[in-house]
Amino acid sequence: MKPEFVKQLSNLEPFGEGNKVPLFAYKGLKINSIRALSDGKHLKLTLKDDNLIIDAIGFNMGNLVEDYQINDKIDVVGVLEINSFNGMEQVQINLRDIMKSI
Numbered sequence: 001m002k003p004e005f006v007k008q009l010s011n012l013e014p015f016g017e018g019n020k021v022p023l024f025a026y027k028g029l030k031i032n033s034i035r036a037l038s039d040g041k042h043l044k045l046t047l048k049d050d051n052l053i054i055d056a057i058g059f060n061m062g063n064l065v066e067d068y069q070i071n072d073k074i075d076v077v078g079v080l081e082i083n084s085f086n087g088m089e090q091v092q093i094n095l096r097d098i099m100k101s102i
Contacts, residue, residue, distance in 0.1 A: 001054065003089045006080045024093070027075045028101050029054065034070065036062040043095070047076070055083065058095035073101040 015021045029047040037044050043058035043065055056076060058064065068074065078093035 001052065001080075001091045003082050003091055006082050006091050009080065021079050023077055023096060024080055025075065025077045026054070026093070028073050029076060031068055031070050031072045031074060034065060034068055036065040038062070040065070043098075045095075047074070047093075055090060055092040056095050057083075057092055058098065061095060061098070064098065068098075068100070075099050075101050 009022060012019070012022065026047075026049065029049050031045060032048045032053065033044075033046040035044050036042065040062040041060060043056075043061040045056040045058070047054045047056055056078065075098070076093060076095055077097040078095040081092055081094050083090050083092045
């Protein structure tokens with residue numbers, strides 16, 4: 001997924017009560033890495049779909065770190081955003097919900 005796509009979503013702004021932020025669902029992603037951040041408060045995942053690697057962050061979801069393991073298949077819903085770090089831009093999913101794939 002390219003940062004340009006996520007940047008184009010800003011054309012839909014302003015977001016608010018009458019114009020909700022678009023949510024995206026991804027099914028059957030495999031957990032490549034999982035850890036809790038900020039003393040267990042937040043959840044950080046690296047997910048894989050075929051050859052695509054997707055970073056995900058779940059604020060206030062750190063308690064879920066014990067519910068999932070590497071190689072679990074999951075479905076996620078979240079907001080796409082750009083994570084800028086050390087001059088690099090990368091797409092990440094800001095998680096709203098997560099569940100094991102059935």
